[in-house]
Amino acid sequence: MKYSFKLIAALMCINVSALSQTSADAEFFAGNKLYSTVQKFVDLGEHRTGTPTDLSTSEWLGKELKASGYDVQYTEFSLKQFFFESALVTDQKKNAYKAFPLWYVSDSIKLDIDGVLVNSASNPTNVRGKVVLVNFSAGAEGQGGGQLIKRLNVLIDAGAKGIIGYQENAAGEISAINAPRVPKPWRVPVVLVSPADGKKLVASEGQTIKVSVKGTFKNVTARNVYGKIGNGEQHIVISTPISGWFTCGGERGPGVAIWLALAKWVAAQKLPYTFVFTANSGHELGFLGAHQFLEHGAPPVDKTKLWVHLGAGVATRSWKPTPSGLVKENTVDVNRNFFYTASVKSSFESAFKDLAGNKWEVKEKAGGELTAVIAKGYPNAVGITYAHPYFHMKNDDASKTSPEILEEAALAFKNFIQNEVSRTPQ
Numbered sequence: 001m002k003y004s005f006k007l008i009a010a011l012m013c014i015n016v017s018a019l020s021q022t023s024a025d026a027e028f029f030a031g032n033k034l035y036s037t038v039q040k041f042v043d044l045g046e047h048r049t050g051t052p053t054d055l056s057t058s059e060w061l062g063k064e065l066k067a068s069g070y071d072v073q074y075t076e077f078s079l080k081q082f083f084f085e086s087a088l089v090t091d092q093k094k095n096a097y098k099a100f101p102l103w104y105v106s107d108s109i110k111l112d113i114d115g116v117l118v119n120s121a122s123n124p125t126n127v128r129g130k131v132v133l134v135n136f137s138a139g140a141e142g143q144g145g146g147q148l149i150k151r152l153n154v155l156i157d158a159g160a161k162g163i164i165g166y167q168e169n170a171a172g173e174i175s176a177i178n179a180p181r182v183p184k185p186w187r188v189p190v191v192l193v194s195p196a197d198g199k200k201l202v203a204s205e206g207q208t209i210k211v212s213v214k215g216t217f218k219n220v221t222a223r224n225v226y227g228k229i230g231n232g233e234q235h236i237v238i239s240t241p242i243s244g245w246f247t248c249g250g251e252r253g254p255g256v257a258i259w260l261a262l263a264k265w266v267a268a269q270k271l272p273y274t275f276v277f278t279a280n281s282g283h284e285l286g287f288l289g290a291h292q293f294l295e296h297g298a299p300p301v302d303k304t305k306l307w308v309h310l311g312a313g314v315a316t317r318s319w320k321p322t323p324s325g326l327v328k329e330n331t332v333d334v335n336r337n338f339f340y341t342a343s344v345k346s347s348f349e350s351a352f353k354d355l356a357g358n359k360w361e362v363k364e365k366a367g368g369e370l371t372a373v374i375a376k377g378y379p380n381a382v383g384i385t386y387a388h389p390y391f392h393m394k395n396d397d398a399s400k401t402s403p404e405i406l407e408e409a410a411l412a413f414k415n416f417i418q419n420e421v422s423r424t425p426q
Contacts, residue, residue, distance in 0.1 A: 028265040029410040031403025037260055038253035038406070039398045047252065049243045049282045049289075050081045050220035057242050058225040061279050064260055068267040070227030070277070077282065077292050078221050079183070080107070085214040087191050089164055091117075092207040097200070099191040100174050100245075101213050102165065103285070106185035111213040113189055115161040119205045128159030131209045133201055136177070136192075137168040149180070156187050162211045163190040166198025169389070170321055176245035176392040181286025189213055222281045224289045226297060229266065232273035235299035236417070237378075238262055240310040241283035241290065241369060250317075250388050250400030255310035258410045262308075265414060271421055273305060283369065290369040294376050301377045306344070306420050308413060311368035313386030315409040316400050326389060332356055332405040336386035339366040343380045347419035351412050357384075382416060 027033075044060070045053035058074065066072045087099035105111070115131040132155050136148060152163055163186075167175045174194050189211050193201070201209070222243075240255040256279070263277045276299060282288025298304075318333045319326040334356040340348040341362045352359065365371050368385030390396040 025265060025268075025414075028261045028268075029407055029414060031407035034254075034257040034261060034406035034410055035398070035401070035403040037257035038249060038401055041253050041256050042247045042249045042398045046246050047242065047244045047248050048081070048084075049285050050079060050222035051083070054222060054243050054281055058223055058279065058281065061242070061256070061260065062225045062227070065225070065227035065263055065277060068229075068264050070229045070263070070267065072225065072227045073297075074223045074225050075289075075292055075297050076221050076223045077288060078219065079282075079285070079288070081218055081220045082107075083216045083218060085216070087213045088210075089191065089193055089197070089201070090210040090212070091201065091204045092209070095200075097193050097197040098174070099164070099193050099211070099213075100176055101215075102177055102186065102190040102192060103179035104183045104185040105213065105215070105217075106187065107217040108185075109188065111189050112211070113162045114208055114210040117164075117201065117204050117207055117209040119202055120155065122205070125158070127155055129161055130159075131162045131164060131211060132160045133198065133205070134163055134165045135168070135198065136165045148177075152186075152190065160188060162188050164193060164198070164201065164209070164211065165190065166193050166195050168195050170319070171326055171389050171393055171395070172196055173390070173393040173395060176284075178284045178392075179286060181288060181291065183285075222289065224278060224280045224293055224297070226276060226278035226293065227263065228274060228276050230271065230274040232271075233303065234305040235274045235276055235303055236305055237276045237278065237298065237307045238310070239278045239280065239290070239293070239307070239369065239373075241281075241287075241312075242279045243281040243283045243289070245284055245392050246394045247397055249397040251312045251391055251396055253398060254314040254316065254401050254406055254409065255312070257406060258314060258413055259310050261410050262413060262417070273421070274299070280369070287369050287372055290372055294372055298376070301379070304378055305380060306417070307373050307378045307381040307383075308417065309368070309370040309373060309381065309383030310413070311370060311383055311385030312391065313388040314384050315405040316386070316388040317402060317405065319389045328399065330402065330404070332408070333386070333388055336384060336388075337367055338382070338384050339370055340382040341374075341380055344382055344416075344420060347416055347423060348382055351416035351419055355408065355412050357386075380420075
């Protein structure tokens with residue numbers, strides 16, 4: 001019996017020594033603290049690339065990293081950004097429908113137009129000089145898909161004066177769409193309306209419709225923030241996007257909160273690796289910041305032990321459809337998507353076994369910005385990305401997550417990193 005107690009005590013000491021784990025670890029991942037980070041992220045405002053909110057976000061995160069002992073740097077990149085003010089679609093009866101532009105908005109065209117409305121579903125060929133109504137859900141290739149871009153360019157080539165699009169979705173709101181990496185501004189105004197308003201506009205076919213987009217163009221400098229800590233030859237990268245169309249409470253908030261909690265936890269561990277925490281702007285513009293980091297800041301593939309990516313919808317609530325709309329539930333959305341490479345399968349399965357979600361072993365590609373990481377050849381990676389019901393919508397605020405599901409996800413990512421750090425190389 002004495003030998004058993006001594007053995008247990010010895011094993012406990014080995015475990016504490018190997019991972020420097022203390023009872024204080026739980027404090028980094030407390031659900032209420034994680035949720036307060038999400039709320040702060042949302043309170044900063046709408047996170048479009050290169051805006052004051054975007055720059056304030058990277059400044060805040062940089063200060064947090066520096067306070068924890070990280071060497072903090074910023075990587076800048078330039079772009080011409082449209083600073084959106086308002087957009088309306090007005091029918092012949094003066095009914096005004098809120099709209100949001102499809103990026104990239106052109107600074108060389110007239111953004112206030114009028115024309116006879118034609119529904120592309122009923123009259124796809126006679127569009128010259130007309131404003132065309134398009135159901136983006138029908139035949140589209142998802143967010144920012146090449147098929148959709150091609151489809152709209154066909155209408156513009158045929159003489160469309162403007163395009164009004166809408167996407168079916170359970171929330172019933174305007175759903176913004178990501179832009180490609182290379183900016184090719186639309187040659188006519190292209191705006192999005194809610195699915196309900198899109199269907200109302202069907203009844204206005206043949207009538208004169210006005211489309212008005214207001215805003216200003218500025219040449220701006222956006223930036224990523226990243227911090228390094230440790231002096232190990234091998235690197236561990238933890239990445240997350242920080243930009244998006246609106247306040248991004250469920251889309252970006254959980255990833256940012258868990259990223260920051262992991263950074264503070266890692267700083268207290270003194271593990272024998274160099275940790276790189278990168279928070280990238282430009283996500284909604286073809287992953288501009290992620291590509292910038294991969295090309296100019298990421299550690300070499302052969303010196304990177306692990307890459308952890310905290311993408312969209314890391315921990316969002318489930319929502320129940322009802323006749324009056326979506327109703328918030330206190331459980332996690334089980335449709336989120338986890339991705340992992342075969343090389344980290346055992347660590348992943350151990351750490352994430354109790355987390356609900358789709359779990360995909362990466363073959364040739366993954367989801368979100370992790371796709372670019374895999375394409376660069378990083379062999380050991382795990383990540384998550386998910387388009388939750390309020391994805392890319394103005395009402396995507398902090399209420400789309402909760403302390404409980406944030407804590408559960410954060411601890412799983414912490415446990416995964418611990419598993420990989422302690423795993424004997426094969």
